Amino acid sequence: MRWKPRGGSMPGTSSPAEGAGVSASGARHPSWQARDRGTGRWLVSGPPLAYLLVFFAIPALIMVVASFTPPGEYGGLAPLFEDGKANLTLEAYERLAGDPIYWEVFAKSVVYAGITTLCCLVLAYPLAMLVARSPRKYRDLLMLLVILPFWSNFLIRVYAWMIILGPQSALSRAVNAVVEPLGFEPVSLLFSSFAVLVGLVYVHLPFMVLPLYANLEKHDPALLDAAQDLGANAWQRFWRVTFPLSLPGVWAGAALVFIPALGIFAIPDILGGTEDTLIGNLIKQQFLETRDWPFGSVLSIVLTAIALALAGLAAWVSRPRRTA
Amino acid sequence: MALLEIRNVTRRFGDFAAVDDVSLAIEAGEFFTLLGPSGCGKTTLLRMIAGFDLPDGGAIVLDGKDLAGDPPERRPVRTVFQSYALFPHMTVAGNVAFPLKMAKVGGAETDRQVWAALEGVQLAGKADRYPHELSGGQKQRVAIARALVTKPRVLLLDEPLAALDAKLREQLQLELINLQKDVGITFVYVTHDQTEALALSHRIAVMNHGRVEQLDEPSRIYGFPRTRFVADFIGHCNLFDGVVAASAPSGGGSLVDLDVAGLGRIRTLTQASVPAGSKGSVAVRPEKVRISSSVTQGADDNHCAGHIRDFLYMGDVTMYVVEATGGQRVEALLANSEAGRTKFFEAGDAVEAAWRFDAGHFIPG
Ligand SMILES: Nc1ncnc2c1ncn2[C@@H]1O[C@H](COP(=O)(O)OP(=O)(O)OP(=O)(O)O)[C@@H](O)[C@H]1O
Ligand SMILES: [Mg+2]
Numbered sequence: 001m002r003w004k005p006r007g008g009s010m011p012g013t014s015s016p017a018e019g020a021g022v023s024a025s026g027a028r029h030p031s032w033q034a035r036d037r038g039t040g041r042w043l044v045s046g047p048p049l050a051y052l053l054v055f056f057a058i059p060a061l062i063m064v065v066a067s068f069t070p071p072g073e074y075g076g077l078a079p080l081f082e083d084g085k086a087n088l089t090l091e092a093y094e095r096l097a098g099d100p101i102y103w104e105v106f107a108k109s110v111v112y113a114g115i116t117t118l119c120c121l122v123l124a125y126p127l128a129m130l131v132a133r134s135p136r137k138y139r140d141l142l143m144l145l146v147i148l149p150f151w152s153n154f155l156i157r158v159y160a161w162m163i164i165l166g167p168q169s170a171l172s173r174a175v176n177a178v179v180e181p182l183g184f185e186p187v188s189l190l191f192s193s194f195a196v197l198v199g200l201v202y203v204h205l206p207f208m209v210l211p212l213y214a215n216l217e218k219h220d221p222a223l224l225d226a227a228q229d230l231g232a233n234a235w236q237r238f239w240r241v242t243f244p245l246s247l248p249g250v251w252a253g254a255a256l257v258f259i260p261a262l263g264i265f266a267i268p269d270i271l272g273g274t275e276d277t278l279i280g281n282l283i284k285q286q287f288l289e290t291r292d293w294p295f296g297s298v299l300s301i302v303l304t305a306i307a308l309a310l311a312g313l314a315a316w317v318s319r320p321r322r323t324a
Numbered sequence: 325m326a327l328l329e330i331r332n333v334t335r336r337f338g339d340f341a342a343v344d345d346v347s348l349a350i351e352a353g354e355f356f357t358l359l360g361p362s363g364c365g366k367t368t369l370l371r372m373i374a375g376f377d378l379p380d381g382g383a384i385v386l387d388g389k390d391l392a393g394d395p396p397e398r399r400p401v402r403t404v405f406q407s408y409a410l411f412p413h414m415t416v417a418g419n420v421a422f423p424l425k426m427a428k429v430g431g432a433e434t435d436r437q438v439w440a441a442l443e444g445v446q447l448a449g450k451a452d453r454y455p456h457e458l459s460g461g462q463k464q465r466v467a468i469a470r471a472l473v474t475k476p477r478v479l480l481l482d483e484p485l486a487a488l489d490a491k492l493r494e495q496l497q498l499e500l501i502n503l504q505k506d507v508g509i510t511f512v513y514v515t516h517d518q519t520e521a522l523a524l525s526h527r528i529a530v531m532n533h534g535r536v537e538q539l540d541e542p543s544r545i546y547g548f549p550r551t552r553f554v555a556d557f558i559g560h561c562n563l564f565d566g567v568v569a570a571s572a573p574s575g576g577g578s579l580v581d582l583d584v585a586g587l588g589r590i591r592t593l594t595q596a597s598v599p600a601g602s603k604g605s606v607a608v609r610p611e612k613v614r615i616s617s618s619v620t621q622g623a624d625d626n627h628c629a630g631h632i633r634d635f636l637y638m639g640d641v642t643m644y645v646v647e648a649t650g651g652q653r654v655e656a657l658l659a660n661s662e663a664g665r666t667k668f669f670e671a672g673d674a675v676e677a678a679w680r681f682d683a684g685h686f687i688p689g
Contacts, residue, residue, distance in 0.1 A: 226409035228396045229374055230470065231426035240422070244413045 060304075067092055067297035075291025092294040096302065102282070106306065109279040112193075113261040116200040120208040120257045121250065123201070128212035128249075129242075132219070139217070146209050154203070158270050161199050165189040165271070195271040196278075200261050207260070208253035215249025216242070251318055259307050279303055325388060327352040327510055328373070328478055333382035335368050335534075342368040344534035345382070350478075350512060355504050357513045359521040360531030361557065366514040369531075370480050373512065374403045386477060397426070402471035404481045408463045410455040416442065416466050417451040423474045441473040442466075444503065461492045465499075472507060481513045485520065497523055518558045522546060530554050546609075548595075548685055555607040555687060560643070562608040562655050563687075564590060571598045580686050582606055586652030590626050594686035604688045610657035612683035615644060615675045625678045628654065632673045644669060646677045 068088045070078040078087055096102050131142045149157060164171060167188060176186045189195060219242065227237045265280030272278075279299060286296030326349035335343040343365040350356045358366045371377040373384055375396035384391045391399055402423075410419050420441050424434045442448045445465035455463055464484055471479055485493045501524060504511050515521050521528050522542040529539045530553075538550045549555035555563060566584035573579075577595040582604065584590050592606045630648040640661065646654045654677050669675060 220407070220409065222405050222407050222409040223411060225376060225396075226403070226405060226411075227422070228376075229401075229403045230423035231397045231474070232422075233397055236426060241411060 063297045063300055066293055067301055069294050071292050071294050075293070077293050089294075092292075092298040095295060096298050102299070105277060105279050105282055106302070109262055109303075110306065110310075112197065112200065112278060113258050115197060116204060116261045117208075117254050117258045119197070119201045120205050121253065124205055124208035124212055124253065128209050128216050131209075131213055132216035143210075143213060146213075147206050150206065155266065155270075158199055158203070158267060161195065161202065161271060162190060165195050165198070190271065191273040191276075193272070193276055196268050196276050199267040199271045200264065203264075203267065204257040204261055207256040211252035211256060212246065212249045215246050215252075219245055247318060251314060254314070255311060258310070262307055263303055326350055327354075327387060328512070329383075329385040330369070330373075331383045331385060333369070333372060333379045333384060335365070335372060335377065336380050341534050343372070343379075346531075346534070346536055347382075348529055348536065348539065350510060352510055353508050355501070355511045355513065355524055355526045357515060357521045357525035357528045358531055359515055359518060359528050359557075361516055364531045365534040366516075366531060367482055368534075370403070370482050370512065370514050373478070374401055374480055375399045400477040402474070402476040402479055404464075404467050404471050404479065404484045406483045406486055408455075408467045410463055410466055410470075412455050414454075415451065416447060416453050416455070416458070419455070419466055420470045420473050423470065427474055437473055441469040444472070444506070445469045445499075460488050461496060464488065464496060468500075468503070472503075472509065475507075476509065478510045478512060481511060483515055484513075486515075486517075493520070500524060522558070530557065532557070549607055549687065552605060552607075552687055552689065555605075555685075560610050560655060560657070562606075562610060562613070564606045564608070564652065566590065566604070566606070568598050568600050568602050568604060571600055573597065579681070580604075582686070584652065586650035587628055587648055587654075588650065590684070591681040592626075592684035592686045593682050594688075596688075598686065598688065602688065604686055606684045607687055608679055608684040610643060610655040611641075611659075613654060613656035613677055613679045615646060615656045615658065615669070615677045617669075617673065617675055624680045624682070626681060626684070627676065627678045628652075629674070629676050630654070632669045632671050632675055634671060635669065642668065644675075646675055648677070 065080070066077055068090070069080060070087060070089050070091060072078045080087055127146070131139055131146070134142060163169060166172065167190065169189075172187075172189050175189065180186055223241055223245075224237055227241045232240060263280045263283070265278065265284045268276045268278045268281050283296050283299045283303070286292045286299060328348075328350040330346055330348040330350075333343055333346050334341060346365075346369060348356075358369060360366055368377065372379050373391075375391065375394060375398075378392070386400070411422065414422065417438050420438045421434050424437055429437070438451070439448060442451055445468055447462060447465050447469065450458065450462060450466075455466070458466065467484070468479075468481075485496055488496065497520060500511075513521075513524060522545070525542055527539065527541055528545050530537045530545060532553050538545060538554045540548075545554065546558055549558060549561070552563060555561040564582070564584040564587055566582040566587075568580055569583050569589060570581040571578050574593070577593060578597050580592050580594055580598050582590045582592065584606070590606050598604065628646075628648040628650075630646045632644055633647040633653065634645040636643040641657050641659050644656045644658065646656060648654060656677055
């Protein structure tokens with residue numbers, strides 16, 4: 001018999017001791033807790049806030065000041081105060097505004113970063129989906145493999161591409177074996193925009209895979225069953241359910257790829273040709289070679305402004321809307 | 325011919341048969357329920373009807389056509405999932421419009437049908453809400469509207485009310501009955517809740533270990549359980565095991581006298597004839613057992629003396645466990661509203677328990 005008697009006690013006869021216990025603990029409202037919660041929060045979030053202040057906000061401020069300062073005689077910056085008055089100028093900004101070549105470099109950098117982001121998205125999406133839908137016990141291992149390249153040095157990985165794309169590499173030879181008989185000039189894979197893009201995509205790919213995976217892994221598989229049950233084929237299930245639900249992951253990945261790719265200089269330096277100067281290279285030049293710190297600061301500030309503007313645009317495009 | 329036929333369907337996971345040679349014929353317009361304990365294979369069977377899983381043996385036939393080659397998206401069958409599975413990025417209207425879009429129904433027609441479907445579940449005012457802005461009961465209604473909007477031949481419901489609280493569940497049960505009557509679509513309903521199954525269904529298939537134990541109308545499932553499992557699973561039931569002492573034909577069946585250890589000789593009825601000496605049980609529902617402090621024995625009664633061992637007060641009724649002098653326990657359910665009822669029995673009270681011979685029912689085996 002399924003029914004299990006739980007003793008012969010009638011309801012509504014709970015002991016007085018029980019009732020007293022409830023009201024006693026209810027009355028003791030710990031007011032000290034409310035007071036201390038604020039302090040505790042500051043203790044926990046204080047150090048990271050201080051860290052950000054010291055190593056992000058203050059340097060950013062210094063850069064803004066530097067952008068309005070004349071260059072020093074031997075590079076660097078001129079003194080901020082001279083003859084008792086502030087030594088400020090708009091020279092660096094005027095120089096940037098007056099020369100379209102810089103804007104072309106900015107534009108080229110945005111295009112490169114954009115192509116990189118798109119390529120990373122197209123490559124990372126199926127990969128992230130594969131991992132997210134493989135048996136749970138393999139997922140961690142597969143993700144470990146995705147981030148495995150991080151365990152070796154960044155420059156070494158980029159130099160490896162020099163070998164892979166170099167004129168003597170199997171890849172170069174194979175390409176030219178196809179191209180030359182067709183009557184084209186032999187192509188050089190290395191020191192080209194192609195090489196730069198390959199390097200950019202390669203280096204940034206894991207930054208796209210990780211947020212995408214984190215998003216896709218949380219999708220309820222019942223939603224796909226439901227979509228299929230309601231008549232959606234595999235293609236419709238992807239475009240109407242999986243992809244829209246993954247958009248937060250797509251935007252996060254895009255930001256993690258686009259912003260670093262926008263300012264990178266090492267990859268164009270190593271893999272690019274002479275015309276593959278990106279804004280990162282230009283900024284690096286101003287600080288390390290021509291030692292024109294004010295102009296370098298201006299370029300950096302404009303770069304940050306562009307990144308922020310594009311992020312704002314993306315946030316606006318992807319804002320939540322009430323659509324059917 | 326039945327609308328949906330399950331023919332000798334088997335589904336194995338390794339050596340284990342989750343669904344074992346099940347055959348069912350479900351009629352058009354029927355509210356059909358698969359009832360059974362957790363793990364008995366209800367969901368597995370439902371998923372095979374929907375097309376998410378394929379049988380290892382047997383066939384699923386709808387309107388005379390074998391569904392084996394059709395993927396879920398091409399079957400005229402819709403599922404209401406236990407977790408609702410509403411699309412979180414679409415509004416209520418977007419969710420209900422989804423199957424219409426998949427079926428390439430035009431814009432104006434889609435709007436009209438979405439509105440009608442939401443009207444049908446009293447949710448027209450919530451069309452612009454997102455699922456996370458709805459209560460559990462409202463989500464459930466959206467899931468049902470979404471599944472019904474394209475007028476499927478069969479609606480499958482897998483424990484659709486399990487996540488809701490008791491009050492809301494009762495209300496939605498009534499709504500489901502009315503909705504099914506209105507739309508006339510065949511419902512195949514899965515639950516492990518026997519009261520829900522009894523309340524909703526035209527017919528119930530009681531499943532255990534991947535097999536159908538009994539297929540009948542609710543009143544017959546409850547009143548005439550064919551196996552010990554069914555008797556025990558559906559509601560509370562006294563099951564007295566014993567050996568047949570004598571059996572005499574009576575009407576369409578037989579009168580059986582059974583020797584039950586700790587209780588004595590019990591008379592009961594059965595449809596089939598039972599040879600003397602065979603084993604079996606008497607199933608008696610607790611509400612058919614009367615208890616009183618004085619002897620009220622009638623000629624047709626089984627009867628025993630004992631004392632109250634335990635009781636469980638449940639408001640409208642009280643369940644008493646009587647321990648007979650021989651040691652056998654007898655459960656009796658007494659309505660507290662019963663006319664002339666003046667006394668609650670207390671644990672230890674000496675009582676007499678009695679029930680008519682035709683209140684019981686013989687289960688062989
Ligand atoms: N994919 C699978 N692989 C292995 N075993 C499975 C699989 N799916 C179901 N089973 C087993 O088959 C049996 C029936 O499962 P099923 O989900 O049909 O039960 P159910 O009757 O729906 O139970 P519940 O009421 O708990 O939902 C269970 O013992 C379960 O462990
Ligand atoms: Mg189930």
